[in-house]
Amino acid sequence: MKTRMLASLEVPAIGMGSASTFDVEDEDGIEVRRQIIDNCIESGSTFIDTSPMYGRAEQCLGVSMEGKTGQFQFATKVWAVGRETGQRQIARSFELLKTDHIEAFQIHNMVDWKTHLPYLEGLKDEGKIDLIGVTYTYPPGFPEMMEIMKTGRIQTIQISYNALEREAEEEMLPLAEELGIGVIVMRPLGSGALAKDLKEQPDLTPLAEFGITTWPQALLAWVLADPRIGILIPSSTRPERILQNAVAGTLPTLPSELREHVASEAQRCFSG
Numbered sequence: 001m002k003t004r005m006l007a008s009l010e011v012p013a014i015g016m017g018s019a020s021t022f023d024v025e026d027e028d029g030i031e032v033r034r035q036i037i038d039n040c041i042e043s044g045s046t047f048i049d050t051s052p053m054y055g056r057a058e059q060c061l062g063v064s065m066e067g068k069t070g071q072f073q074f075a076t077k078v079w080a081v082g083r084e085t086g087q088r089q090i091a092r093s094f095e096l097l098k099t100d101h102i103e104a105f106q107i108h109n110m111v112d113w114k115t116h117l118p119y120l121e122g123l124k125d126e127g128k129i130d131l132i133g134v135t136y137t138y139p140p141g142f143p144e145m146m147e148i149m150k151t152g153r154i155q156t157i158q159i160s161y162n163a164l165e166r167e168a169e170e171e172m173l174p175l176a177e178e179l180g181i182g183v184i185v186m187r188p189l190g191s192g193a194l195a196k197d198l199k200e201q202p203d204l205t206p207l208a209e210f211g212i213t214t215w216p217q218a219l220l221a222w223v224l225a226d227p228r229i230g231i232l233i234p235s236s237t238r239p240e241r242i243l244q245n246a247v248a249g250t251l252p253t254l255p256s257e258l259r260e261h262v263a264s265e266a267q268r269c270f271s272g
């Protein structure tokens with residue numbers, strides 16, 4: 001796995017998301033998540049994004065990573081209104097993830113960000129977290145996110161960016177680059193739709209000599225070809241897909257003509 005810089009932090013090019021995929025508590029479900037965690041370690045996808053918004057995900061991560069927590073970097077979030085509720089939720093994340101250090105602490109969907117920011121800054125000063133960030137999924141949130149970026153008080157943003165959702169290219173990515181803010185890309189597979197909802201099979205022929213053997217790898221390599229991106233966090237409920245997806249993080253940067261090929265195949269084949 002190649003590494004990249006997310007602001008001041010060295011991270012793997014491909015980490016893992018946990019929304020819905022880790023919201024499980026039954027023993028069979030947890031056993032599959034243990035295999036996912038093992039495959040993250042095997043492939044070097046050792047950066048995990050989660051949130052108290054994802055049901056039992058933080059709890060499931062804590063249980064399925066037992067004894068392996070130290071091999072991972074964590075990004076979680078506060079998703080609460082009010083100072084005390086936020087502080088309790090932040091403390092609970094450390095507890096559930098069974099760690100005393102969280103690399104990236106983000107304000108989920110920018111909810112009550114003015115309240116949470118001073119507390120997170122205190123945790124950063126104490127060395128309990130490395131980076132403070134905000135997240136938002138869709139472009140209507142970008143103007144407020146850019147205001148927060150310009151305060152100089154955050155080091156990461158988490159946004160959607162994939163071969164068919166490219167609004168971030170207009171202002172967000174240039175501003176992040178100008179301010180040295182690290183970019184975490186959520187939904188690199190369009191929450192799975194770009195990989196699954198296809199009316200035709202994409203043509204992978206010109207990508208084969210580049211080491212790409214699956215369409216999801218092509219989509220992930222497309223995002224990674226933008227040097228302003230710090231890390232991608234695709235998620236899956238299937239352990240073998242963690243290994244397959246991670247291959248995209250081992251390849252050299254996709255040349256621009258192949259990047260264009262992937263974007264046009266996404267346009268041609270996506271059925272949505």
Ligand SMILES: NC(=O)c1ccc[n+]([C@@H]2O[C@H](COP(=O)([O-])OP(=O)(O)OC[C@H]3O[C@@H](n4cnc5c(N)ncnc54)[C@H](OP(=O)(O)O)[C@@H]3O)[C@@H](O)[C@H]2O)c1
Nearest residue numbers: 017018019135186187188189190191192216234235236237
């Ligand atoms: N506001 C926010 O802060 C926010 C919002 C959205 C997401 N996020 C974060 O971003 C992460 C990623 O977003 P996401 O999970 O919505 O989207 P994603 O990673 O673009 O897509 C995940 C879906 O893709 C499918 N998939 C993965 N690998 C595949 C493969 N090789 N072949 C076919 N299908 C594949 C998975 O289905 P299977 O399980 O069937 O493999 C899964 O349902 C989330 O987990 C979360 O951590 C944050």
